[in-house]
Amino acid sequence: MAIIATRIDGRLIHGQVANLWTTKLNITRIMVVDNEVVNSDIEKAGLKLATPAGVKLSILTVEKAAANILAGKYDSQRLLIVAKKPDRFLGLVEHGVDLKEVNVGNMSHSPETRSVTQSINVVDEDIRVFDELNAKGVNLIAQMVPGDTAKPFLPLLDKVR
Template sequence: MINVFVLTSHGDYAKAALASCELITGPLDNFSTVSFNDPMSVDDVVQQYQQIYDKNTQSEFIIIADITNGTPANAANIFKGTHPDVKIYAGLSLMLILALATGTPIDEAFKQSLAMSGLITNERKVPASSKENIDKTSTVDPLVNVRIDARLIHGQVATMWTRSVNATRIMIVDDQVVQSNVQKMTLKTAVPGGIHLSILTAKGAAERINAGKYAGQRVFLIVRNPQMLKIMQSAGVKFKNINVGNMSMSEGAKQIAKSVAVTPDDIETFNALSKSGIHLYHQMVPNDHQEDLMTLITEGK
């Protein structure tokens, strides 16, 4: 049974929180919002719950309010009086929605949200997902995903990609990041709990991969630009597929997709990688359709 989540709040907080989440996850069809604004009454809120419920009678119906005992929650309790199967929670937050959007059971999602709240230090870790049946079996090729992402570890990577590819290690390859203690500390803070982290130069990463240092692991390799991958390829690392997720606008760059801007140097590097037999594609989040990168480059000329 599919869960249907109704996010409800005073004002448009629920709507804004869902919109923020969808910037990371993409559209979430099983989430709806109800906003309580003047001059609405409790009955008006109940009626909106009913309208959403009528469209989802075969789903588990879960209402998440911003606070306990506010009008949105009170209306939910009234609605539950005639719909005893409905579940009601309070404590709406972006972190909670993100956890739910990635398939985390709601009780576990609340625990994760609580654990991620508070002072951020370089010792903090995002709790590991408790999702069952995650395949962490070893692979002959330890690189289970190779991604170009200018933001390195961020919401989409930590909450969606790492989980989707069942990674046991995130490997950041960047010759500049290696030299920055601040950036390394930030990455250590952002890596999901239970996931190992390596921050290496292109040459160092190639040497370790070629030496079989990651045998039996599932490595999610992330770089900020294609040049790092070309250096690794020249050092003997073999790539089958490269996912181009996010490349920021810079001087001389042109936009070829919503989140991808490439410079002439980038295009030259991508051409070389493509001619060597590597499949290059653009995909922001796992649920998105893969788009052939070389086609995007050609169409963007």
């Protein structure tokens, strides 16, 4: 399988993903997995503009992303999967995609969220999904940029339970 990294980031493709992670990991394709973004021409156009030159972009539903990965369509590429919320990754796992690790990078603050770290904010449903990912054997880490040390995410999450 060609999945090099996975990242939850509410901003999807932006400076950290486009420049730091893509360069550090020598990514050849960024896959955005989001059932809503797939239907938004404006969001898709913005993501295309933010994707670094020479890097391919796929914007897919959870189902289509899982099907393409399982069919081996990206086996010769270095794939970074990015999604806004953890439920997208749970969907991939439930469709049979073997994810070893998910990096929880940035989840935006809103009136409904509780702060886990300065850049990670969750609602109860996110906590449930993280617990389910963990139960399915997915290692959850928090790492903003490649130069930071990856920290186990669940102990951070325990602060807001």
